[in-house]
Amino acid sequence: MSVYTPAEVVEETGFSIDTLRYYEKIGLLERVGRNAAGQRRFSQEDIGWLGTIKCLRDTGMPIAQMLRFAELVRAGDHTIPDRIKLLEEHDQQVQGQLQNLVERQQYIRNKISYYRSVL
Amino acid sequence: MSVYTPAEVVEETGFSIDTLRYYEKIGLLERVGRNAAGQRRFSQEDIGWLGTIKCLRDTGMPIAQMLRFAELVRAGDHTIPDRIKLLEEHDQQVQGQLQNLVERQQYIRNKISYYRSVL
């Protein structure tokens, strides 16, 4: 049952230590365990959860919604249908981002082509 | 040579009137023409530029960089190579976003599948 120091978690997750503390403060991360000196020692589970958080965050989910998701996770297995719903909505949202991005990228590329053509 | 009222531009571009004023204030939009009463009357060119702005903004370009681009455009045709460079860098950046999004989406979908499997 390995534990991780803050520095290791920073290394592994890409979150800054300030962000980790912030996430704990707002309850996105449940109270992390401490050693005798009061320093954080993250569990394997924490790391896993942070991976999920990172994925949701990097796909543009606002913190408020991640908090809702965190609450569902904590509330137990009976919330799984709600979690599916939340993730599916987010997936739709990501799908929209993707479509939008592809379209816009085309516009940018056309613009570049145009610029090239007038050189 | 048609002109557009603020309300029409809001309608056409999707920017709010406050955002339009803000963009003009910071110089992202060149001083827009006014009628006798001092009200804005946007030109066809303004609309075109706003389309470009919208595309760049919606693909995540920060305002500071859009400002640099605006300056290049204003500086004349000799900056076209620089504009190409800027847009290509941005295109790369968009490409990165896309790849990232696709990967993360897979993770989310796997998570959904997992949740479905435990129901």
Next chain:
DNA sequence: GGTTGACCTGGAGTGGACTCCAGGTCGGAT
């Protein structure tokens, strides 16, 4: 036994991009 360096806390500050507000001007409809 003194100096690092990694960590702690609560709370303040930052940056980016808007968004809102008070107080005012027009021109047209009732």
Next chain:
DNA sequence: ATCCGACCTGGAGTCCACTCCAGGTCAACC
């Protein structure tokens, strides 16, 4: 005439997601 709605200005306020700071603890290496 007056009322309304669309617009104006300069400047203040908001929101989000961090990020930084001051002042402190602890363990370990030299």
